[in-house]
Every structure is written in structure tokens, then in C-alpha cells.
Amino acid sequence: xxxxxxxxxxxxxxxxxxxxxxxxxxxxxxxxxxxxxxxxxxxxxxxxxxxxxxxxxxxxxxxxxxxxxxxxxxxxxxxxxxxxxxxxxxxxxxxxxxxxxxxxxxxxxxxxxxxxxxxxxxxxxxxxxxxxxxxxxxxxxxxxxxxxxxxxxxxxxxxxxxxxxxxxxxxxxxxxxxxxxxxxxxxxxxxxxxxxxxxxxxxxxxxxxxxxxxxxxxxxxxxxxxxxxxxxxxxxxxxxxxxxxxxxxxxxxxxxxxxxxxxxxxxxxxxxxxxxxxxxxxxxxxxxxxxxxxxxxxxxxxxxxxxxxxxxxxxxxx
Amino acid sequence: xxxxxxxxxxxxxxxxxxxxxxxxxxxxxxxxxxxxxxxxxxxxxxxxxxxxxxxxxxxxxxxxxxxxxxxxxxxxxxxxxxxxxxxxxxxxxxxxxxxxxxxxxxxxxxxxxxxxxxxxxxxxxxxxxxxxxxxxxxxxxxxxxxxxxxxxxxxxxxxxxxxxxxxxxxxxxxxxxxxxxxxxxxxxxxxxxxxxxxxxxxxxxxxxxxxxxxxxxxxxxxxxxxxxxxxxxxxxxxxxxxxxxxxxxxxxxxxxxxxxxxxxxxxxxxxxxxxxx
Numbered sequence: 100x101x102x103x104x105x106x107x108x109x110x111x112x113x114x115x116x117x118x119x120x121x122x123x124x125x126x127x128x129x130x131x132x133x134x135x136x137x138x139x140x141x142x143x144x145x146x147x148x149x150x151x152x153x154x155x156x157x158x159x160x161x162x163x164x165x166x167x168x169x170x171x172x173x174x175x176x177x178x179x180x181x182x183x184x185x186x187x188x189x190x191x192x193x194x195x196x197x198x199x200x201x202x203x204x205x206x207x208x209x210x211x212x213x214x215x216x217x218x219x220x221x222x223x224x225x226x227x228x229x230x231x232x233x234x235x236x237x238x239x240x241x242x243x244x245x246x247x248x249x250x251x252x253x254x255x256x257x258x259x260x261x262x263x264x265x266x267x268x269x270x271x272x273x274x275x276x277x278x279x280x281x282x283x284x285x286x287x288x289x290x291x292x293x294x295x296x297x298x299x300x301x302x303x304x305x306x307x308x309x310x311x312x313x314x315x316x317x318x319x320x321x322x323x324x325x326x327x328x329x330x331x332x333x334x335x336x337x338x339x340x341x342x343x344x345x346x347x348x349x350x351x352x353x354x355x356x357x358x359x360x361x362x363x364x365x366x367x368x369x370x371x372x373x374x375x376x377x378x379x380x381x382x383x384x385x386x387x388x389x390x391x392x393x394x395x396x397x398x399x400x401x402x403x404x405x406x407x408x409x410x411x412x413x414x415x416x417x
Numbered sequence: 418x419x420x421x422x423x424x425x426x427x428x429x430x431x432x433x434x435x436x437x438x439x440x441x442x443x444x445x446x447x448x449x450x451x452x453x454x455x456x457x458x459x460x461x462x463x464x465x466x467x468x469x470x471x472x473x474x475x476x477x478x479x480x481x482x483x484x485x486x487x488x489x490x491x492x493x494x495x496x497x498x499x500x501x502x503x504x505x506x507x508x509x510x511x512x513x514x515x516x517x518x519x520x521x522x523x524x525x526x527x528x529x530x531x532x533x534x535x536x537x538x539x540x541x542x543x544x545x546x547x548x549x550x551x552x553x554x555x556x557x558x559x560x561x562x563x564x565x566x567x568x569x570x571x572x573x574x575x576x577x578x579x580x581x582x583x584x585x586x587x588x589x590x591x592x593x594x595x596x597x598x599x600x601x602x603x604x605x606x607x608x609x610x611x612x613x614x615x616x617x618x619x620x621x622x623x624x625x626x627x628x629x630x631x632x633x634x635x636x637x638x639x640x641x642x643x644x645x646x647x648x649x650x651x652x653x654x655x656x657x658x659x660x661x662x663x664x665x666x667x668x669x670x671x672x673x674x675x676x677x678x679x680x681x682x683x684x685x686x687x688x689x690x691x692x693x694x
Contacts, residue, residue, distance in 0.1 A: 163538055163693050182438035182693070187540035197531040201454035210453060213446035214539035262539070 112175070114139050114266055114297055115160060119169035122155050129155040131321035132169065139265075142298040144308045144315035146403065148413070152321040153301035154194060157270050160299065162186050174265065187215055190259030194270040196251045198243045204254060205230060205239040212261040225261055233257040233287065249280025253287065260291075267291065269300040273307060285310050305403035317403075317410055324410040329403055336409045337401040338363050340379035344372045344386075344393040354391070361386060366408060375405070439685065440544035447536065447549020448556075463557060466514055467564045470506040474568070477628065478502050488630065492661040496576065503574040504655040505627040507583065508590055510565050512647060513618075514558035515591040519598035520614050523550060524605055527691065534692055543688035547681060551595045558591025569658065577660025586657055586670075590650040593673040596680025597646075603687035621647045646676055 115137040122130040130152040137143045145153045158164035159171060162178035162185040171178060173185045199207050205226055212222030230236050233253040238246065246254065252272065259267060272288065273281040288311055292298055302308050308315055309329045317324045317332070325332055342362065346354045348370065355367035362376030376382040379398030386393075407413075455463060478499030485498040526532040536546050566583060569575050575583075598614075605611050625647040631639055642648050653669035656662050 161538060163534075165694065180438065183441045183540040183542055184438075186538060189538075191538040193534070193538070197535045199450070199454070199532060199535065200530060201457070202450070203457065206453055206457075210446070210450045211535075211539065213449055214443065214536055214541050216441070216443050216446070216540065 112139075113137055114174055115143075115299070116172040117156075117160075117169070118171075120156070120159065120166055120171055121168045122152075122159060122164065123167045128321055130159070133316075133318070133321070133323050135316055135323065135326065137266075137297060137299060139297055140295045142292050142300075142311055142313045144312035145299075145301040145318055146303065146305075146308050146312075146315050146407070147301075147318035148303055151318045153318055154270055156318075157268055157299070157301055160266075161189060161191050161268055187262060188265045190256075190262065190264035190267040192252075192255050192259045192267070192269045192272055194274070196255050198251060198255060198258070200243045202243070203239070204235060204241050204243060204246070207243065207254060208258055208261055211258045215262040217262065222261065225263075229257040229260055232260070232290075234283070247280070249276050249283060252276060252280070252284055256284075256287065264296070266297045266299060269298065271301055271303070273302075273304065281307075305407075308403055315403075317407060319407075319411050325406065332403060332406045333401050337405040338375035339377045339401060340375075341399055341401050341405055342374040342376060342379040342382050343397040343399065344374065344391075345370065345395045346372065346393050354393075357391070358386070364409075373405070373408075375401070439542040439689065441540050441542050442545070443541060444545045444548035444552065446541070447546055448552050451549070451553040463560075466510075466517070466557075466561050469513070470510040470561070470565050471568055473506050474499065474503055474565075474572075478506075478574075490630070490655070490659055490661055492663075494659065494661055496659055497574075499572070500574045500576055500659060501630075501655070502628055503569050503572075504583070504658040505625070505651045507562055507565050507569065507587060507658070508647065508650040508654045509622055509627065510561040511558040511587040511591040512594045512650065514561040515554045515595035516598045516614070516618065518554035518557050519551065519595040520602045521611065522554075523599050523602045524611055527603065528606075533688060537688070537692045543685050543693065546688055547599065547684040551592070551599055551681070551684070554595035554598070555588065555591045558595065559588050562587035562591065575658050577658065577662075579656075579660045579662050580658040583654055583657040586653050589670065589673050589677070590654070593646065593650075593676040593680065596677045596684060598680070600680040600683030600687065603684060603691065621645055625651055627651060646673070649673060 113136040115135075117136070118134040119132045120130055120134065121128070121132050133152075133156065135143075145156060147153050155164065159166050159178070160173060162173065162182045165179055174188055176185055178185050199210065202210060208226035208229060209222050212225060217225070230239055233256060235250060235254060235257070238250065243251065243254070256269075256272070269288070273284055276284065285307070288298065292311070298311065300311060312329060314326070314328050315332070316326045325336065327335065344354070345351070351369065351372055352367055355365055355372045358365050358372060358374060362374040362382050364375040366373040366375070374382055383396055383398060482498035487495045488498055488501045490496050490501065533546055537543065563584065566575075566580075566587075601614070602611075625642060625645050627647075631642060631648075634642060649669045649672045653666055653673070656666050
């Protein structure tokens with residue numbers, strides 16, 4: 100390895116640089132000028148509702164979609180010019196599984212490795228390693244169509260790791276999975292993160308973002324609304340706790356008006372009223388003393404969902 | 418697993434940049450995938466295609482041939498009817514094998530299995546995918562053709578040593594149809610549109626001077642038939658297996674080469690437009 104290459108790749112230089120990144124399809128603006136950087140080893144999230152432009156951004160990072168304007172560098176290269184070189188260093192887990200259903204489980208890994216030009220011997224060893232990682236050793240010869248949703252996702256992730264990628268792109272990795280399958284998947288992703296793989300993921304689940312992301316941007320309508328670590332975003336845009344009150348669908352709006360001065364801030368949703376406060380129990384006691392009688396009440400920690408609601412006035416899953 | 422130990426920076430390969438990041442020189446991995454898939458799922462369907470032209474040859478060549486007797490080939494030579502239609506069936510076998518793989522199979526992969534989307538997320542480029550898939554279709558067409566050629570030899574319908582050149586000729590036929598088939602398929606959006614392909618294929622098979630000489634047609638219609646790719650293929654193969662070879666067959670070769678080139682270009686562009694927007 101020559102000296103020049105070493106200096107090019109100092110540890111701190113970002114692996115992804117996007118500035119004023121725009122993607123238009125005809126008149127439709129899918130991504131309207133987003134800027135962000137991802138450091139090596141970082142776990143970076145794009146959080147936003149369906150149609151926010153997350154997947155389009157991911158496709159541009161994955162060097163399978165060309166940008167309309169702006170600057171984009173993946174591992175220091177322009178994806179418009181060095182698509183195959185960049186893709187050889189990426190692992191891609193698309194939003195919906197596109198496993199090869201004409202092939203068996205292990206064959207999916209073998210063939211995918213071959214697409215990267217890896218040798219037969221190399222893909223064979225790597226496939227066994229990753230089947231173990233994805234907890235699919237028993238399924239090596241199974242048909243892909245016989246796998247559960249969670250297993251298919253794990254196989255897709257294993258496939259994305261065949262080429263030992265420097266960046267793993269995950270587009271809504273756990274959408275559609277049951278809670279148990281999600282936790283298994285998070286555990287696997289967390290291990291990758293511990294081993295230093297750079298993760299870039301999109302999600303519309305708050306708990307997922309809080310579990311996996313060191314840093315995230317909140318995206319809506321193709322633009323970035325906020326950026327930071329999950330906890331700093333909650334600190335900045337929400338209170339420590341949230342008091343959820345239900346007065347019945349026809350009374351929520353009226354009660355929200357009466358609660359105007361409660362806590363730091365009040366948000367009226369169709370089905371409930373949210374009171375943002377540092378001390379949920381205390382606030383609830385005060386309101387009960389004042390003679391308010393909610394049908395149900397709940398005190399919980401503030402989450403990214405609240406951040407999103409604050410920023411956009413809408414909830415994430417609509 | 419992370420590649421912490423493999424942090425070699427990306428080295429742009431300038432020599433390849435001219436190809437516009439379309440080709441990674443790894444079409445064989447696409448062929449490997451096709452071979453694995455065929456082996457484990459649909460080899461029976463593939464093998465069944467060998468028998469179709471043999472049945473045609475037996476029923477029409479032997480059965481009908483008994484009534485017809487001899488026919489006059491292009492150069493005035495009198496040959497048995499079976500030897501007249503056998504090369505046409507050979508060319509058709511190559512065409513069918515190639516077209517089946519490059520149309521219906523490709524259609525399914527593009528629209529439903531999203532196979533190419535997965536391939537193009539790797540370091541493969543659209544040219545790798547196109548070359549790989551077309552090679553598979555070509556291999557299938559060639560397989561049918563070689564099997565049929567052996568039958569022809571056994572039955573004594575190869576009338577000349579030129580017939581040996583029939584093999585590369587049918588490879589070219591399969592290549593031309595596979596390329597164009599895949600190119601056209603990339604524009605298809607529904608099953609109804611795909612049916613158009615069948616609608617074109619059957620009349621072309623029956624009318625391309627397969628079962629009778631071109632001279633049966635009035636001159637204006639002859640021109641139309643001569644423009645068809647299957648007529649070009651049949652004439653090329655028939656000249657070789659019957660041994661009535663002239664420099665004129667180079668025109669057929671040129672026609673098929675141009676058709677293959679057109680198909681490759683269209684396919685590559687379309688794959689790029691569909692999956693690398």
C-alpha cells in the first residue's frame with residue numbers, strides 16, 4: 100500500500116458527504132437539498148414518515164440513483180462516476196426483500212458474493228460465517244420462500260455483508276416484523292456496530308432510532324428538520340416526560356383549551372391530549388386537584404415521536 | 418467483519434471509467450446464478466424444449482415428406498423434403514430457446530422478482546447483467562440446436578460438410594434473438610403486452626419459408642418475408658446443412674450481427690434507465 104493511499108484515508112474523514120443534495124423526478128421533488136456527513140464507524144439514521152425522501156436518499160448513497168444536483172461523495176468518490184467501485188464497498192439491505200427465490204438460502208449468499216467478483220473458495224467460507232451470524236445455519240438448504248419474515252431480513256442482511264462492506268445501508272430494516280423478530284435483528288445490528296461497521300439506516304420507528312443510532316436527522320417532505328443524537332434531540336425539542344390524557348374523542352379539543360397553561364407545552368391530538376413537562380406525576384396531581392377528570396392518564400418518557408410531532412405537527416406513522 | 422482491517426481506500430480504476438461505470442467484467446457470475454437457478458428449479462421445462470422440433474421433424478418431415486417427395490432448394494438442387502425443413506426447424510429451435518429465456522424469464526425477473534435490482538446494487542453494471550442473461554439464453558438456444566443437429570445427423574439430413582458450420586451459425590441466431598428479445602422485453606409492462614411476443618413468433622415460424630420455398634410467395638410478399646429475422650436465420654442454416662453455400666450467406670450473417678448489436682445496446686440502456694436512475 101503506497102503512502103498516498105494512507106493519507107487519503109485518515110480515520111476521521113467522513114465516509115459520506117452530502118451537501119445540497121437534490122433529486123427530482125420530473126416536477127416532483129423527492130429530496131430537496133439535504134446536507135449531512137457520516138463519520139466512519141458511526142451509526143447514522145434518517146428518520147421520517149413515508150414519502151419523506153428517505154429511500155431516495157438511500158438510493159443515491161447506494162450509487163444506484165443519480166442526483167439531480169448538489170454534491171455527494173461516498174468514501175471520497177463521486178457515485179456518478181465510480182458507481183461499481185463504490186458499490187463494491189457497500190452492503191445494501193433494501194426496504195422490501197429482493198432475495199433470489201429461485202435459489203436456496205446458502206446459494207443466495209454464494210451467488211451474491213460472486214457478483215462482487217469474489218472467488219468460489221472465498222464466498223464459500225464467508226457464506227458459512229454469515230449464516231452463523233444470521234442464525235440461519237439450519238436453513239442453509241431451505242427455500243427462501245419457506246423462511247419467516249424475520250429470517251428473510253436476516254438473510255438479506257447477511258447477503259449485504261458478503262463483500263465485507265465498509266458501509267451498511269439499511270432501508271427500514273424492521274418494518275413489518277413482529278416484536279421478537281425485531282429484537283433479534285437489533286441485536287445483530289448492534290453487534291455490527293460494535294465491530295465498527297458504519298451503519299446508515301432509515302426508519303419511521305422511534306424506538307429503533309433510539310436503539311441503533313448515534314446520530315440522526317429528522318426528514319420531512321424532502322428536507323432536514325433537525326439533526327443530533329436521539330437524546331439531544333429530545334432535550335432540545337421536547338420535555339423530559341409526557342403526560343398523556345384521554346377525555347374521549349369529543350372532549351379532547353375542549354379540554355386542551357382548558358389545559359393551555361399546563362406543563363411546558365400542550366399538544367391536542369384527535370384521540371388524546373399531550374402535556375409536555377419535566378414532572379409528569381406532579382402535573383397530573385395538580386390537574387386532578389384542579390378538578391379535571393381524564394378517562395385515562397399515562398406518564399411516560401419523552402421520545403423521538405414527540406420530537407417529530409413538535410417539528411412537523413404530525414405523527415410519524417400515518 | 419467490519420472491514421476495520423481492510424481499510425484500503427477506494428482506488429478509482431481510471432481505465433474502466435470510459436465504460437461509464439456500466440461494466441465490471443463479471444458477466445460470468447450472472448451466468449453462474451442462472452445455472453444454479455435452472456439446476457434447482459426448472460430443468461425439466463428446459464429439457465422439454467429439445468423434443469418440440471424433433472416432433473415437428475417426425476410428423477412433417479417424415480410423415481408429410483412422404484407425400485411431398487423432393488423439393489427444389491435455393492440453388493436448384495433437388496433435396497428430400499425432410500432435409501429441406503430440418504434446418505428451418507433447427508434455426509427455429511435456437512430462436513425459441515433464446516426467446517423463451519430472454520423474454521418471459523427476463524420479464525418476470527424485471528417486474529416481479531426484482532432480481533436485477535439486487536444485482537445492480539453490487540459492483541455489477543448493466544452490461545454485465547445484459548451479457549450474462551443473454552449468454553444464458555444463447556446457451557439454451559444452442560443446447561436445443563446441438564441436440565437437434567445430432568438428430569439430423571443420425572437421420573441423415575445433413576447433406577454436406579458445411580453443416581459443421583451450422584453450429585456457429587445457430588449460436589449467432591440464438592445470440593441475435595436473445596439480445597433483441599431482452600431489449601424488447603425491457604419495455605414490456607404487463608402480461609398482455611408480453612402476449613404480443615407470442616403473437617409475432619408463431620406466424621413468423623410458419624411463414625418464414627420454413628415449410629416451403631420462398632418462391633411460393635408473389636414477389637412483393639417475398640420482400641416482406643426476407644426482412645424477417647427468422648427467414649434470414651433459416652436461409653443461413655439451410656445453405657450450410659444442404660451445402661448450397663455462396664458468398665450471399667454473408668448478408669444473413671451481417672443481418673444477425675446487426676440485430677444482436679442493436680439488442681445489446683437497447684438492453685443495456687434500458688437496464689440502466691430502469692435500475693440506475
